[in-house]
Amino acid sequence: MKLSKLVCERTKEIPNDAMMKNHILLLRAGYIKQVANGIFSLSVLGQKTCNNIENIIRQEMDKVDGQEVKFPVVMPKEMWDETGRYSSIGSEMARFKDRNNHDMLLGMTHEEAAVHLARNWVNSYTNLPCMIYQIQTKFRDEPRSRGGLIRVREFTMKDAYSFHMTEEDLNDYYFKMHEAYERIYKRIGLKNNVISVKSDNGMFGGNLSHEFMYLNEFGEDELVLCENCDYKANQEVAECIYPKTEKQNLLKLEIVDTKDAKEINEVCDFLKTSAEKCIKAVVFAVKNEKNTVVCFVRGDKEINETKLRKVCKKEIVPFDASNESEFCAGNIGPKDFAVKNCEMYFDLSLKGTYNMVAGANLKNHHFVNFNLERDFGEVEFFDISKVKNGDICPVCGKKTKIFHGIEIGNIFQLGTKYSKSMKMLVKTSSGEEINPIMGCYGIGVGRNLACVVEENLDEKGICMPISIAPYKVHICPLRIDDKNVERVSNEIYNELIKKGMSVLIDDRDVFPGIKFSDADLMGMPIRVVVSPRSLEKGEVEIKERKSGEIVMEKKENAVKKIFEIISKENQN
Numbered sequence: 257m258k259l260s261k262l263v264c265e266r267t268k269e270i271p272n273d274a275m276m277k278n279h280i281l282l283l284r285a286g287y288i289k290q291v292a293n294g295i296f297s298l299s300v301l302g303q304k305t306c307n308n309i310e311n312i313i314r315q316e317m318d319k320v321d322g323q324e325v326k327f328p329v330v331m332p333k334e335m336w337d338e339t340g341r342y343s344s345i346g347s348e349m350a351r352f353k354d355r356n357n358h359d360m361l362l363g364m365t366h367e368e369a370a371v372h373l374a375r376n377w378v379n380s381y382t383n384l385p386c387m388i389y390q391i392q393t394k395f396r397d398e399p400r401s402r403g404g405l406i407r408v409r410e411f412t413m414k415d416a417y418s419f420h421m422t423e424e425d426l427n428d429y430y431f432k433m434h435e436a437y438e439r440i441y442k443r444i445g446l447k448n449n450v451i452s453v454k455s456d457n458g459m460f461g462g463n464l465s466h467e468f469m470y471l472n473e474f475g476e477d478e479l480v481l482c483e484n485c486d487y488k489a490n491q492e493v494a495e496c497i498y499p500k501t502e503k504q505n506l507l508k509l510e511i512v513d514t515k516d517a518k519e520i521n522e523v524c525d526f527l528k529t530s531a532e533k534c535i536k537a538v539v540f541a542v543k544n545e546k547n548t549v550v551c552f553v554r555g556d557k558e559i560n561e562t563k564l565r566k567v568c569k570k571e572i573v574p575f576d577a578s579n580e581s582e583f584c585a586g587n588i589g590p591k592d593f594a595v596k597n598c599e600m601y602f603d604l605s606l607k608g609t610y611n612m613v614a615g616a617n618l619k620n621h622h623f624v625n626f627n628l629e630r631d632f633g634e635v636e637f638f639d640i641s642k643v644k645n646g647d648i649c650p651v652c653g654k655k656t657k658i659f660h661g662i663e664i665g666n667i668f669q670l671g672t673k674y675s676k677s678m679k680m681l682v683k684t685s686s687g688e689e690i691n692p693i694m695g696c697y698g699i700g701v702g703r704n705l706a707c708v709v710e711e712n713l714d715e716k717g718i719c720m721p722i723s724i725a726p727y728k729v730h731i732c733p734l735r736i737d738d739k740n741v742e743r744v745s746n747e748i749y750n751e752l753i754k755k756g757m758s759v760l761i762d763d764r765d766v767f768p769g770i771k772f773s774d775a776d777l778m779g780m781p782i783r784v785v786v787s788p789r790s791l792e793k794g795e796v797e798i799k800e801r802k803s804g805e806i807v808m809e810k811k812e813n814a815v816k817k818i819f820e821i822i823s824k825e826n827q828n
């Protein structure tokens with residue numbers, strides 16, 4: 257490919273919302289172009305790279321007996337009514353009416369379509385286990401699209417669905433898939449900083465699930481990792497463990513005027529105490545209901561909404577305190593709490609606490625020396641708060657640390673949620689009919705590209721891994737007006753093309769500095785520089801983008817040397 261003909265533009269402009277380096281570099285190097293919020297076009301550079309990632313995914317799926325299929329992007333409401341998800345999924349799913357006034361939707365996940373495809377064809381134990389997968393465009397109307405390809409609304413995903421007769425069989429396959437994912441990340445260039453953590457199943461339902469996370473400070477997911485053992489969990493499901501506390505003397509309950517101190521830090525300042533000695537109240541509204549939920553938690557801890565949802569079994573949303581409410585905002589406490597239709601939950605962090613500060617449900621007043629059991633009564637404690645940096649590991653008891661991560665893949669054990677609701681039946685060897693047990697496995701192509709760039713860059717630009725680079729070789733003829741340079745450059749170019757290599761040649765009549773800085777920015781792994789000076793010795797320069805390693809090679813050996821570098825890299 258001639259660079260002068262490449263439909264992409266290298267630019268110095270950086271959008272205001274670009275935080276992560278991969279976003280800036282993919283835009284600057286012309287791999288992607290934003291069309292609308294969370295919607296991007298890919299140039300040939302972006303598309304070729306994504307094709308290479310997809311092919312690696314395809315190979316690894318085929319290794320675990322995957323069968324590639326394709327489900328439609330547009331599906332009718334009826335298919336999603338079978339599982340109840342047409343109504344249970346919110347506005348992130350795009351819905352529309354076709355010309356016959358029929359309700360349709362844009363797929364954001366394809367469990368329904370997978371069961372629909374398999375349910376009549378897969379009906380005996382002899383057909384199982386089996387796995388079908390697709391690489392397909394999906395649309396999810398994200399409210400918070402950001403970070404270039406990290407969080408988008410339209411994206412390409414590989415999603416796979418497996419069917420099994422027994423839990424054991426699903427379990428075996430699940431861990432084979434876990435290994436396949438690890439191979440994919442290594443092969444596409446994410447050799448470091450990828451971990452898998454246990455996660456919450458969210459809207460997919462089911463039992464065991466893991467998320468693959470790329471560790472990065474900009475990641476939206478919080479991960480709890482043990483400094484000592486192998487414990488890793490998403491904050492959403494991470495268990496809080498508290499050391500046993502010494503019994504203390506119960507001091508006399510007092511009520512004090514705390515003026516307009518409302519936030520925990522203001523109350524602590526006023527009473528000269530610490531957040532650990534306060535009981536914090538957090539109020540949630542229940543979606544589409546008048547009821548509310550109030551949670552009491554130690555002042556230094558935050559409520560984990562995912563855990564709370566599981567405990568209270570309600571769709572909770574943050575409470576809008578700006579409305580007139582019965583709550584005595586800033587002074588809410590367990591004792592003398594009189595709000596109607598409000599359920600109370602106590603976090604485990606309050607177990608074994610003594611002489612605490614708590615709201616008195618009276619304007620500008622707090623209790624001091626409040627003791628939950630003595631002053632309120634016996635309560636049930638639930639683990640509904642987030643793990644803090646330095647909290648105790650639930651496995652080994654040593655300290656945990658909080659990291660941030662970007663989810664680059666997930667695997668779920670679904671159980672029979674979809675096969676049951678969609679009435680998929682398979683005959684066992686004894687002739688009885690059961691709902692097969694399912695697993696599902698997702699990986700986003702664009703998001704992985706973004707993370708690969710984040711992992712493989714330097715101050716000059718992208719260092720694309722050989723395995724996914726859009727062009728493996730970038731030829732820079734310096735002084736294209738020099739006939740000798742032009743001839744040798746074209747010879748190398750043509751020979752590489754003939755041997756099936758993807759090659760870019762910078763045929764522009766520009767200064768060498770511009771050629772080099774563009775080559776560094778775009779990041780093709782091998783650069784060949786052909787200059788009048790090196791040709792005096794019959795040599796060309798071959799440079800590896802990532803290591804910066806340079807060799808001078810006889811021009812007739814250049815192609816052989818390039819193949820050597822690539823085969824060496826492929827072995828790593």
Ligand SMILES: [Zn+2]
Binds near residue numbers: 485652654
């Ligand atoms: Zn541990």
